[in-house]
Amino acid sequence: MTNTTNEINPSDSKNSPNALHELLFQLADDDFILAYRGSEWLGLAPFIEEDVAFSSISQDTMGHATMFYQLLEGVVAINANDLAHSRPLTERRNAILLEKVNGPGHYLVEPRYDWAFTVVRNYFYVTAKKVKMDALKKGSYKPLAEAAVKVNLELYYHILHWKTWFTQLLKAGGEARTRMIAAIEKVAEDMDGVFNLGLCEKEMVESGFIESEHSLKQQWLRLMNPILDELKVTLPPFAMKSGNGRAGEHTKDLEDALSTLKEVYELDPSAIW
Amino acid sequence: MGSEGFYQEFEVFSKRSDTAPMQYQFSLLAPNEEMALVMAQENFMRREPVADIWVVKRSNIRKMTREEKESLYRLDNKDYRNTKGYGYLKKKWRHYEQGMLDEKEIMSWGGKRNHDQHD
Amino acid sequence: MNEKVSSQQITDDGQYQRFIERIQAGEKIEADDWMPEEYRKTLIKLISMHGISEIMGALPEKEWVPKAPTLRRKLGIMAKVQDEMGHGQLLLRVAEDLMKPYGKNRENIMEDLFSGDLKFHNVFHMEAPTWGDAGLIGWLVDGAAIISQTNMLDASYGPYARALKRICAEEVFHAQHGESIIMALAEGTPEQRAMIQDSINRWWDALLMFFGPSDASTTGTSKQDITIKYGIRTKTNEELRQDFFTKYIPRMLSLGLKLPDDTMYFDTDQQKWIYQQPDWSQFKEIIKNNGPKSKDRLRLRKISYETNEWVRDALSKEIS
Known part of the structure; x- marks a missing residue:
């Protein structure tokens, strides 16, 4: 129970090994890069209490990424740290929405980070993550279904947290609402990339690992529409304007992030840190 | 607010x-x-x-002022409120060959049934 | 706003006498209790500096949060820096309650930081250019912080003592987090070992200065006498520094690290460490925000404060 990685039976996934790898990389890379973006906010949030709360969410999310990388350890025989730190840009499978910078500037130099974008991106993403975990819990790959049950437990708080910010800032009206509406538009432009399951979608669904993109998106809309209606927000159409991360397409934002997050690792990848 | x-x-x-x-x-x-x-x-x-x-x-929250906190003081002459004031019963019960129902005994009764293995 | 503590209270000898008696009897003073102006001001200065130092102290380590070399290190250092922010939260709440009679709140604390009226601790003005520094901060800077904070666990001001109790419990994790990074480097490649030695050399003077000057003759000011008089702390700066040496020098040596001061030794007759004094004039410059990273870190804090102003403005109004 506690150590599912050791119990992976490769035959579980023999029908579609690529589809399983792809799915696990998507899940791991999504959480990893968003947790990284969250870690850049540390110390810079709108007030101190929020800095502390937000950091717990980033830690949980990085913890989920670690669980997914550990599932891959058993499947691709590369350790989780190397998977997280050494894979080149084109092998990354995260949605482009999640790699985008938090705002203008660098986390150490003039970071003019956009709280509205952060709230909307996180709220939309975590709701999609919840829908995915619910699907994975019923999925055919047992180790992943078990991981999804665990991950799901921590999402209640994440959703409560981001929903509170989302609702309050939209209800506040004025400048806050204008910024939030702009952020919703920006997130929508690439939100389809979050639901996208990449080139192996058909196999994933046929193998019973997860439900289709279309189904995931419909469930997301069912959850979100009542909330958006109450806040009188019209959702712009979703797109993948910046490209499809599931196909290894990425932006300079991810390139910069990778060089930062592996800076120390790369000094000596074989050393123990 | x-x-x-x-x-x-x-x-x-x-x-x-x-x-x-x-x-x-x-x-x-x-x-x-x-x-x-x-x-x-x-x-x-x-x-x-x-x-x-x-x-x-x-x-x-309605808090106490420094002066009001002085109302919290009381004399230590209220053993009639505590088991301490009734300790002599132990000896009495011994005379009747009965045990004292002290705090430890009473708190141990709990809500459990006496005969769990009834069948 | 700006309601003054009435001057009649300050001159009330009866109150003052009772206050001193309470402290001497080991009673704790609470936020709403009467206290002499000098006590309140000393506490505000001490605790707001302590609190803002935690907030500013998150910044040098924060540089290493996204860069930490493994998933576990990324998680560990995130949790550690989060705690620093959390300690800042606890301490600023204590300071804010003390400032209330002056009509001041957290906004004023931030403004005082930006204007330079509120200082932050000398160590957090220093550069942290390598991963070794992330380890060293966790190990030795936190080690020094533990020594100075545990010294005030029994402080006469109850809210401060309670905040410190929470903080020190978490500092145990911090100390082990730092040791874990250092241990991996010390047992690692020659480059990794060189990384720690390099960090120690870089941080040595800052660590010596950590506890402040041993007396007012060094820098012209020292608050240590007042804090001891009011039962806020017990040991002097120099006693704390000596405690730090006694706890940490043997550990540094056991890992094969060299002390940057080769004249340093433990004098068994005097039962104390003899060491070369750092340049205390530099200390005065550093805490005046003229340290190597003072301006950059203040700038970071200020940008985040300004950039998020719209958020605080938006939620200052009632929303239904």
Whole structure:
């Protein structure tokens, strides 16, 4: 129970090994890069209490990424740290929405980070993550279904947290609402990339690992529409304007992030840190 | 409550488990009680189990003044309220060859049934 | 706003006498209790500096949060820096309650930081250019912080003592987090070992200065006498520094690290460490925000404060 990685039976996934790898990389890379973006906010949030709360969410999310990388350890025989730190840009499978910078500037130099974008991106993403975990819990790959049950437990708080910010800032009206509406538009432009399951979608669904993109998106809309209606927000159409991360397409934002997050690792990848 | 600004004071209480009593944790600043509730757990209980959380706006708490706290003093002459004042019963019961129903004994009765293995 | 503590209270000898008696009897003073102006001001200065130092102290380590070399290190240092922010939260709440009679709140604390009226601790003005520094801060800077904070666990001011109790409990994790990074480097490649030695050399003077000057003759000011008089702390700066040496020098040596001061030794007759004094004039410059990273870190804090102003403005109003 506690150590599912050791119990992976490769035959579980023999029908579609690529589809399983792809799915696990998507899940791991999504959480990893968003947790990284969250870690850049540390110390810079709108007030101190929020800095502390937000950091717990980033830690949980990085913890989920670690669980997914550990599932891959058993499947691709590369350790989780190397998977997280050494894979080149084109092998990354995260949605482009999640790699985008938090705002203008660098986390150490003039970071003019956009709280509205952060709230909307996180709220939309975590709701999609919840829908995915619910699907994975019923999925055919047992180790992943078990991981999804665990991950799901921590999402209640994440959703409560981001929903509170989302609702309050939209209800506040004025400048806050204008910024939030702009952020919703920006997130929508690439939100389809979050639901996208990449080139192996058909196999994933046929193998019973997860439900289709279309189904995931419909469930997301069912959850979100009542909330958006109450806040009188019209959702712009979703797109993948910046490209499809599931196909290894990425932006300079991810390139910069990778060089930062592996800076120390790369000094000596074989050393123990 | 908005006119008081962004930094409003909330007191945070929590309990570790369903059976534990509510316990005071600390205070935090937040713009309203929903936000205060969302901040409470991660600010004060990151490393311990939590079964419930209350946040209370500080201005809603009626506190004692220094002078009022003087009303808390009482003389130590109230053993008739405590078991201490009835300790002599132990000896009496021994005379009747009965045990004393002291606190330890009574609290051990609990809600359990005497004969669990009835069948 | 700005309601003054009435001057009649300050001159009330009866109150003052009772206050001193309470402290001497080991009673704790609470936020709403009467206290002499000098006590309140000393506490505000001490605790707001302590609190803002935690907030500013998150910044040098925060540089290493996204860069930490493994998933576990990324998680560990995130949790550690989060705690620093959390300690800042606890301490600023204590300071804010003390400032209330002056009509001041957290906004004023931030403004005082930006204007330079509120100082932050000398160590957090220093550069942290390598991963070794992330380890060293966790190990030795936190080690020094533990020594100075545990010294005030029994402080006469109850809210401060309670905040410190929470903080020190978490500092145990911090100390082990730092040791874990250092241990991996010390047992690692020659480059990794060189990384720690390099960090120690870089941080040595800052660590010596950590506890402040041994007396007012060094820098012209020292608050240590007042804090001891009011039962806020017990040991002097120099006693704390000696405690730090006694706890940490043997550990540094056991890992094969060299002390940057080769004249340093333990004098068994005097039962104390003899060491070369750092340049205390540099200390005065550093805490005046003229340290190597003072301006950059203040700038970071200020940008985040300004950039998020719209958020605080938006939620200052009642929303339904």
